[in-house]
Every structure is written in structure tokens, then in C-alpha cells.
Amino acid sequence: MRSIIYLLIGIFFGIILFKSEAASWFRIYEMFQFGSFHMYGIIGSAVGLGIIVIQLLKRYKMKSFYGEHITIAPKDKSFSRYLFGGIIFGLGWALAGACPGPMFVLLGSGYMPIIVVILASMLGTFLYGVIKDKLPH
Amino acid sequence: MNWIYDPWPWYVSGPLITLVMFLLLMIGKRFGMSSNLRTMCTICGAGKTSDFFRFDWKAQRWNLIVVLGVIIGGFITTNFLSTDTSVDLNPIVIADLQSKGFESAGNAYMPDLLFSNQVFSDPKGLLLLIIGGLLVGFGARYAGGCTSGHAISGLSDLQLPSLIAVIGFFIGGLVMIHFIFPLIF
Numbered sequence: 543m544r545s546i547i548y549l550l551i552g553i554f555f556g557i558i559l560f561k562s563e564a565a566s567w568f569r570i571y572e573m574f575q576f577g578s579f580h581m582y583g584i585i586g587s588a589v590g591l592g593i594i595v596i597q598l599l600k601r602y603k604m605k606s607f608y609g610e611h612i613t614i615a616p617k618d619k620s621f622s623r624y625l626f627g628g629i630i631f632g633l634g635w636a637l638a639g640a641c642p643g644p645m646f647v648l649l650g651s652g653y654m655p656i657i658v659v660i661l662a663s664m665l666g667t668f669l670y671g672v673i674k675d676k677l678p679h
Numbered sequence: 680m681n682w683i684y685d686p687w688p689w690y691v692s693g694p695l696i697t698l699v700m701f702l703l704l705m706i707g708k709r710f711g712m713s714s715n716l717r718t719m720c721t722i723c724g725a726g727k728t729s730d731f732f733r734f735d736w737k738a739q740r741w742n743l744i745v746v747l748g749v750i751i752g753g754f755i756t757t758n759f760l761s762t763d764t765s766v767d768l769n770p771i772v773i774a775d776l777q778s779k780g781f782e783s784a785g786n787a788y789m790p791d792l793l794f795s796n797q798v799f800s801d802p803k804g805l806l807l808l809i810i811g812g813l814l815v816g817f818g819a820r821y822a823g824g825c826t827s828g829h830a831i832s833g834l835s836d837l838q839l840p841s842l843i844a845v846i847g848f849f850i851g852g853l854v855m856i857h858f859i860f861p862l863i864f
Contacts, residue, residue, distance in 0.1 A: 547706060548741045552748015553755065555699045560756040561683075562692030567789050568766045571776065574849075574856040577769035580689050585830055587693030588700075592835025595701050606707045614709070617823060617833060617840035624840045627822025628829075628847015634814025635848060636855035637807060639793075641826045642712040642819060646746050650753025653789055655798045655808055662812025664723070667716040669813070670820040671731035677821065 556647045565647045567639025574636050622678040634666075684762045700832055708741060711828035713819035715739070715746050764788040779864040807863070814851075822847065 559565045562584055573581035598604070599612055606612055617624075635641050638659045640648060645663065648656040670677075687695075700710040717732065718739040725732035757764070765786045768776075776784035783791040791797070798804040819825040822844045824833060830848065833841020 548744040549748040552745035553752040556749035556752015557756045558695045561687040566766045572772045574852045577772035583689030584693045588696040589834045591694050591697040596835050607705050617838050624843035625847045627818050628844040629851040631818025632848040632851020633855045634811045636852040638811025646749040647753035650750035651757040653794045655794045658808040659812035662809040663816030666813040666816025667820050668720045670817045671729040
């Protein structure tokens with residue numbers, strides 16, 4: 543039963559990513575060229591509403607549909623890993639034009655070259671796992 | 680119902696993304712796509728090489744099901760919920776892209792130069808896709824999250840680390856588009 547819920551949420555998210563054009567390589571390029579408000583509007587409205595939702599969840603100590611407490615673990619304190627990791631991610635995001643959600647949308651849409659990006663991003667994740675102890679965190 | 684076939688405006692899409700995050704929280708899960716790449720590495724046996732991949736991947740099975748849904752969502756949208764998928768870009772951006780060889784700019788969802796099947800016989804295009812993927816995978820794990828985990832969930836939770844990561848995403852993206860693209864296209 544829960545698996546069906548996960549699947550439906552995924553399908554819903556996939557449809558949103560495609561229809562919003564957030565999965566379009568062109569929209570990512572245009573965003574970094576400051577050519578349109580579109581992507582800023584998507585991220586800005588998602589975050590603006592998200593801040594309100596999470597503040598309400600915390601203030602009213604809302605429980606999940608299953609009656610469990612909702613706790614959001616704070617991220618580890620660090621500066622370098624977020625900045626350096628973020629910059630590396632951003633370079634790839636702009637080049638491939640896809641981040642780890644849209645990649646899978648595009649696979650479903652039938653853009654076969656995205657398979658190369660997905661496999662390479664798995665390899666990138668693997669390389670991080672291999673050398674992570676040598677990196678500043 | 681015609682609106683469903685058109686691209687959705689930002690003020691519809693953004694709040695719907697928040698709804699996805701909210702639904703995941705309400706079923707006791709966290710919104711984050713890039714951690715699936717780590718899970719897939721573990722399933723492929725990466726645990727033999729690095730401790731980082733030695734974890735109980737079955738605890739992440741739910742997120743892989745979300746990914747399967749995302750793939751199905753892409754399939755449904757392309758085949759049943761869209762008529763014209765060309766992206767209505769800023770004309771200045773279209774002219775700029777066409778001067779760089781992206782001839783399909785303004786008339787397509789993805790650039791033919793990188794995402795038509797001809798790229799499989801184009802060493803330069805293939806190399807760029809591989810480098811892009813490597814950077815995304817490496818950077819997402821180094822930063823501990825991607826657009827969904829940091830830009831949407833982390834910023835919504837007012838997490839300073841996520842703000843640093845998102846600033847990093849933009850530094851990287853701007854450097855790629857403004858300084859590296861003129862060298863490669």
C-alpha cells in the first residue's frame with residue numbers, strides 16, 4: 543500500500559517537473575543567463591510556501607498521517623563541503639542541464655542520451671565515496 | 680482542460696513542488712533525489728570499494744519507488760499530457776544559443792546538439808554529457824544534497840548549510856555558462 547503512495551507521489555512530481563519545464567536544458571541555461579523569471583519563480587514560490595508550511599508544521603507540532611512526530615534533522619555544520627560541493631554540482635547542472643530529479647523525468651520522456659548523464663552521475667557519486675576522506679568537509 | 684496540455688506557469692509549478700515536499704513529510708519521509716544515486720551505487724556493489732556505500736539500501740527502497748514514479752511521470756506527460764513541448768524562451772537567449780550552434784533553441788524541449796540520438800556518434804557531445812553527469816553526481820554528494828534536498832527542502836527549513844550550497848550551485852552554474860561555454864561552444 544505504502545509503495546503505491548510512493549509511486550503516485552513520484553508520478554505527480556515527474557509530471558510537475560516536465561510541465562513546469564524545470565526539466566528542460568534550455569530553461570536552466572536561460573536561468574543562468576538571467577533571461578527569464580520563470581525558474582526563479584518556480585524555486586522562489588516553492589521555497590516561499592515551503593517556509594510557511596515547515597514553520598506551521600513545527601509550531602503546531604503536527605504529526606504525520608501515520609501519527610509519528612515529524613522531525614527534520616538539521617544539516618551538519620560545515621562551510622567548505624557545501625560551498626565546494628555546491629560549485630561542482632552547479633558546473634554540472636548548467637552543462638548537463640539536468641539535476642537528479644529531472645534526469646529521471648527525461649528518461650521517461652524518451653531522451654536516450656540522458657542515460658549517459660545518469661550513469662556518469664552514478665560514477666561521480668561513486669568517485670566521491672572513494673575519495674571523500676581526502677576532501678575538506 | 681486545455682491548460683493541462685500547455686506548459687504550467689511558475690506560480691502553479693512552484694507551489695505543487697512544495698506540495699510534493701509536504702506529502703513526503705506527512706508520510707514520514709524526506710524530499711531528496713540525489714541520495715538515490717548513492718543507493719544505486721550500493722546496489723551495483725560499490726560497498727566492496729568504499730564504506731560510504733555500506734548501508735542498508737533497503738531502507739531507501741521507498742525513494743527508488745519515487746524515482747520509478749518520476750520516470751513514469753515523464754513518460755505520461757510526454758505521451759499524453761503535452762501537445763507542443765517547445766520551450767518559449769527569451770528571444771535574446773534563443774539568438775545567443777543559435778549563435779553557439781544550438782539550432783533547436785525555441786523549437787524544442789531539449790537541445791538536439793546534446794540530446795538527440797546523434798550524440799551517441801559525436802565524441803564531443805558524449806564527453807560533455809559524461810563530464811556534466813560526473814560533476815552533478817560528485818557535487819551533489821559532496822554538498823550533501825541537490826536542488827530538491829538543499830534548494831527546496833533545506834531553504835524551506837531555513838538551513839544555513841543549504842543556503843551556502845545553493846549559492847555554490849549558482850556560482851558553479853554562472854561560471855559554466857558565462858566562462859566555460861564560450862570556450863566549448
